[in-house]
Amino acid sequence: AQKITQTQPGMFVQEKEAVTLDCTYDTSDQSYGLFWYKQPSSGEMIFLIYQGSYDEQNATEGRYSLNFQKARKSANLVISASQLGDSAMYFCAMREGRTGNQFYFGTGTSLTVIP
Amino acid sequence: KAGVTQTPRYLIKTRGQQVTLSCSPISGHRSVSWYQQTPGQGLQFLFEYFSETQRNKGNFPGRFSGRQFSNSRSEMNVSTLELGDSALYLCASSLPAGKNTGELFFGEGSRLTVL
Numbered sequence: 115a116q117k118i119t120q121t122q123p124g125m126f127v128q129e130k131e132a133v134t135l136d137c138t139y140d141t142s143d144q145s146y147g148l149f150w151y152k153q154p155s156s157g158e159m160i161f162l163i164y165q166g167s168y169d170e171q172n173a174t175e176g177r178y179s180l181n182f183q184k185a186r187k188s189a190n191l192v193i194s195a196s197q198l199g200d201s202a203m204y205f206c207a208m209r210e211g212r213t214g215n216q217f218y219f220g221t222g223t224s225l226t227v228i229p
Numbered sequence: 230k231a232g233v234t235q236t237p238r239y240l241i242k243t244r245g246q247q248v249t250l251s252c253s254p255i256s257g258h259r260s261v262s263w264y265q266q267t268p269g270q271g272l273q274f275l276f277e278y279f280s281e282t283q284r285n286k287g288n289f290p291g292r293f294s295g296r297q298f299s300n301s302r303s304e305m306n307v308s309t310l311e312l313g314d315s316a317l318y319l320c321a322s323s324l325p326a327g328k329n330t331g332e333l334f335f336g337e338g339s340r341l342t343v344l
Contacts, residue, residue, distance in 0.1 A: 147330065147331065149330075149332055149333075156337070157317060157337055157338050158336070158337045158338070159319065159321075159333070159335035161332045161333070161334070164330040164332055166330075205272065209331065214277065214284050215260050215262060215277045215279070215284065215285065215323060215331070215333075216262075216274050216277060216285045216287070217262070217274065217333060218274070219264075219271055219272035220271065221271040
């Protein structure tokens with residue numbers, strides 16, 4: 115079974131609008147971390163936001179927020195007030211407590227911001 | 230503070246050859262991980278090194294190997310190259326998860342083309 119599932123291969127959003135990128139995960143660990151990364155066309159992976167499995171509050175970092183629903187095993191990324199520079203691939207990732215520093219990545223969502 | 234540096238950025242090899250990729254982590258980071266990124270498979274974990282020891286290994290054949298030096302710099306080697314080894318190879322370094330999120334800091338990658 116896939117550890118991380120991203121069901122939206124491509125998304126379009128109007129500039130200044132909000133967009134939600136979906137991510138579901140699969141783990142039997144109690145301790146795990148969820149991450150979102152952005153990969154522009156240049157190729158470098160940029161860390162955006164982190165949510166720990168024991169965190170009760172949803173994580174926020176500027177225009178990024180993570181909608182964490184533990185019972186549903188989902189960790190959706192919400193980008194508010196989209197900008198043209200947000201056009202990129204977005205990857206959801208998980209680190210399980212028992213596997214040390216091994217990260218599992220989803221297949222990514224390509225976001226295009228339309229002016 | 231310098232980021233993760235990978236060399237070379239681009240290289241072209243032919244089937245049967247071998248290749249060595251280098252990664253210099255962020256100063257103070259002792260964990261170095263390697264990932265293979267392809268359009269079809271996304272990011273796949275290769276291996277992780279910490280203090281010169283391989284801590285985790287992904288599901289790749291023995292042709293893929295790595296090592297870490299005492300200064301935390303890491304190399305990965307792919308022997309007997311196959312066409313399917315064409316990919317972007319990403320190196321990432323991190324601090325131990327604990328008081329911080331332990332997110333991965335990625336280099337810009339080494340793009341390998343096998344002809």
